[in-house]
Amino acid sequence: MDIDDILAEVSGDGSPPETRDLQELTRAWVTERSAPELLPWPSDLMDRVLGRIHQQIEVVEEQVGNVDPKTNFRLIIIQTELERFKYLVRSFLRTRMAKIDQYTLYMLSNPTQTARLSACELQYANSHQTLLEAHYRSSFLSQFPTSLQRLDDTAGGISMIEQPDPDAAVFVRALRNIEEPVVIEGTDTDFQMRRGDVYVVRWSAVQEHVLSGDAELI
Structure with a gap:
């Protein structure tokens, strides 16, 4: 059995859809990093990718310690593919979290933007905004008149809610x-x-x- 046989065995019949998922994930990652606003959460893609990552981790854990050269080489291939997927997922999520941190109030007050968040991201955004408001109030907002304590004030035609630049x-x-x-x-x-x-x-x-x-x- 040569290296081509081993690679074929690792890939299996599911190689085409796995390759498409990798391409789709890479495209989603690049697009998210390039777009000035948060893009819709790709739920179907992320479910497949995260499921595959968990499956591959289980395979690696089960086979660790096997002294068979063929198995060891197969694990190297799986781990390499696994790290590639994990890097893209981590970078993709960090990019989205950075946008959520910057435009939290805008996203929570705009139904279209809120719909683009995953369930975990929505929970994070709500927690982030709650902590931020509590910090501001304890630090300085409590010293202001009640009419000046709002973080979403639009008095004078100027909104305090930071938004992405649509003309970027x-x-x-x-x-x-x-x-x-x-x-x-x-x-x-x-x-x-x-x-x-x-x-x-x-x-x-x-x-x-x-x-x-x-x-x-x-």
């Missing part, structure tokens, strides 16, 4: 031809997105196409 520049690549012209709001500029083309454009102009899967951030 992003690099986007079209995954398919998009027939509807992309319009840059506030300008007379519009353009046609063709498959494979890369553009630098405002996030607000391509947000819809990225969320629909017609384009991806790079």
Whole structure:
């Protein structure tokens, strides 16, 4: 039995869907890191990936200590794949948590944004905001008049709620031809997105196409 046989045995018949999951996870990671706002939680993908990680950890734990060279080499392959998945998941979650920390109140007060959080992220956001408000009140807010203690005040037309910048520049690549012209709001500029083309454009102009899967951030 040579290395190709061992690799084939490790991959098994499930190799194509596992490869697709890795590609999809990598794309979700890159897109989340590039987008100025929090993107919808990919529940189906994360359920599959986390399930696979737990399964692979169990396999490694069961086989550790086996002196068979073939088994040892198989474990090396599994552990390498496992670390790759774990790195992407950790970085993906850290990126999302950083956005939640920065825009907590905005996400909790906006139903569209709240719907993009996973159950654990929503619990984290609520706990984070509760602790933050308690800290502010004990530190200095309690010294202010009641009318000035709100953290979501919009007096004078200025909102205290920090929001993502919809006009932040992003690099986007079209995954398919998009027939509807992309319009840059506030300008007379519009353009046609063709498959494979890369553009630098405002996030607000391509947000819809990225969320629909017609384009991806790079």
